[in-house]
Amino acid sequence: MEVTGINVISHRFRGKSSTLEILAKLTEETGEVAQAVLLASSAINKSASGDATKSQANLDHDVREEAVDVMLVALDLFFRHGGTEAQLGDLVFYKSKKWLKKLKEDS
Numbered sequence: 001m002e003v004t005g006i007n008v009i010s011h012r013f014r015g016k017s018s019t020l021e022i023l024a025k026l027t028e029e030t031g032e033v034a035q036a037v038l039l040a041s042s043a044i045n046k047s048a049s050g051d052a053t054k055s056q057a058n059l060d061h062d063v064r065e066e067a068v069d070v071m072l073v074a075l076d077l078f079f080r081h082g083g084t085e086a087q088l089g090d091l092v093f094y095k096s097k098k099w100l101k102k103l104k105e106d107s
């Protein structure tokens with residue numbers, strides 16, 4: 001596989017961890033984004049005060065950072081299983097259209 005652009009991250013870590021370990025990492029990152037979303041929701045942030053010293057902008061930034069962590073780990077899985085950058089673009093387009101169609105059907 002040609003190593004360029006976004007798949008360089010996956011290539012660098014390949015061999016250092018198994019697919020199951022990467023799956024565990026994805027679960028960990030999913031938990032982190034969930035925690036960030038809960039903290040960023042105003043009701044939780046004001047009542048729980050677990051991270052009330054952070055501004056809403058900083059809490060929203062944390063959500064974006066954790067969402068990117070999830071994406072990077074998911075991309076690692078995608079490339080480990082033979083995905084290419086071209087396939088990534090095609091699949092994102094295809095799946096987006098599929099999800100949009102489903103959203104329209106549900107509304």
Ligand SMILES: [Mg+2]
Pocket residue numbers: 029032065066069
């Ligand atoms: Mg994280």
